[in-house]
Amino acid sequence: MNWTVNDLHIILVGTLCAVACALPGTFLLLRRMSMMGDAISHAVLPGLALAFLISGTRTSFWMFFGAAVAGVLTALFTQWITRFGKVERGAAMGIVFTTLFAVGLILIKQTADHVDLDAGCVLYGALEYTPLNLVTLFENDTFIVQVPKAAVVIGATLLFNILILGLFFKEFTMASFDPSLAQTQGFRPMLMHYLLMTMVAVTTVAAFEAVGSIIVIAMLIVPPATAYLLTRRLSLLIAFSIVVAVLSAVLGHLSSQALPYFLGLPETTSSGMMATTAGCLFLLAWLFGPEGLLKKKSGKLEMPEELS
């Protein structure tokens, strides 16, 4: 296995992306809406296609805009169907995103003859290709610091997420744990809901173009879920999910290079392996965590001593 600066770049982008996703993911988990990332990542397809049809270009801005709008609409439609139709949220989400995905698929098929815009490239992204598009951050006679353009985009998203969470941490916490109390205290839980959905949509879409959706969906869910098995404190929950996200990205890329080598196969996609690594970390927490499967002595409840 040859270690190059490209690997460093891939790990950098992957890590930034993982952390950027894990932050809103923690609150999605607390609100029992983990599937939203998956729904949004499928539902942005018509947004991308329409943005292309209308603007006629593949410039990032329009694609980003179209996808972000589609993402927020997914959350909005889901909320409406849940509220007005009194449909269970999972089912509402499923209907909305499959329908939007179907619309997107048709739109793309109509334009696919003329342009290189296919569903595959949207869903898989190309973490491997990020080192090909570099921007220079700093340059003098001796030094030159170059990072992938994707790192800048995702870094900005990460900063955006940190900023929003920092500003509204109290509100988010309250709205996640007790929406009714938040409402009575004037914290506007619905506003927080849509803000969170916007965060998820923006993160998903920004990461899409750069690294593909798999890593986004996985990092929105798996690191927070792993952390959830390790602690019951919110601050630690966020800290642990960041750690798990970073570990998944780094180990994921390493295993994408190393694992196929042992099987005698060529290297495989990093984003797929990052998701897989996150899954393995979850498995470890599930088995060996403080409330893990192997820690449980018996299924019976023990009576506290003072009562017996």
Added chain:
Amino acid sequence: MDLDLLRETLLLERHNTRLVVIGVSLLGATAGLIGSFLLLRKQSLLGDALSHATLPGIGIAFAVMSAMGLSGKSLPGLLIGATVTGLLGVLLVLAIRRTTRLKDDAAMGIVLSVFFGLGVAILNMVQKIPGQSTAGLDSFIYGSTASMVWSDFYLIIATLIVTIAVTFLILKELTLLCFDSNFASTEGWPTLRLDVILMSLVTAVTVVGLQAVGLILIIAFLITPPTAARFWTNNLKHMLWLSTIIGGVSGYLGASISSLYNNLPAGAIIVISAAIIFLISMLFGTARGVLPRYRRHLKLQKKVGRQHLLRSTYEILENTQEEEPLKNLPIPMGLLRKHRYWSKGELSKLIRQARSEDHVERQPSGELRLSESGFGEASRITRNHRLWEMYLITHADIAPSHVDRDADMVEHLLGAEIVQQLEAELELAKATIESPHAI
């Protein structure tokens, strides 16, 4: 569009589309049937997790078959692989849910994303195996009905028949599982095993549907028809039938329409047909649709408003007169407004409504007077209100000062039969009942 061609397709007269149309309609019908149980079990998105979890199985099956020197793309082999990892994924969801504090959505999300990531990684690896072409493997992601052949068709039909048969055999058990799984387990039913059977049925439908509509759109097959059917009925049997029909019809329409155009993917058209049916059902569905529900709400609101107005008028009459029997005198508007703290607008709306029903009449002096029928109705409503108050005081131990609000909520729903029961229970058959509290 060529209308003759459309007619021939819809009537199954065209030989080369007949197969696809029948196959996809059957698929839609079965998915609608199984999906109903998922919906009632509040696990609609399980289909999502499951369909993504089939991807690594497809990759592994391809690799194994290639390694054994067979063609990597033999359909039964790929589907077996898909079934194995799909089932594994679903079992993991069940296990995570049962052994950790994580909720359904997180359990599904973990399985979905990790298996999908693994699947992509594996597919990416096996694509580089020399000597085997993997072209066409992504038809499992987006589906391609056009590539269906006779053997696929038989496979679909056989699977679907088995699925439907099993569903009907354990219909009672599934119903119990969906409506009250805790009760089922205390009654000694093997809920875990039933859950696993249900999941296996879902897996069978999903795997068979993978090739036809792709792993993302099969999710819609499982979710949309039952959700649409739910708006029309509260009866499980009717819902199952309706959901099956809606699934079948969407499949039929989608497959027919898409076969007429080159670049309309069948899966997408099917999903959109189903979504349109869903939208219509959500708006107009007789049992839970938005508009019928809104109409019922307005009707109830009107009834409540009328009863409040009449009772208030009656109570004012009682308060202002000393001796029996009560005389129907005109009362000033100001008094009426103060009685329930109505705003001017609210009160005049109520009065307009009551006048159209001939319950009240305006006096030339501007005062309000109950009509003959209105007076009778008002005394009946007031009596019902007090009956319920007495019942709450004597049977529910609620303090007389607190019963007014409680009775206010329920009195509008009291039917003649319940009123009779109350009278018998309280031994109060008098024509007028005195209020148990100060008005």
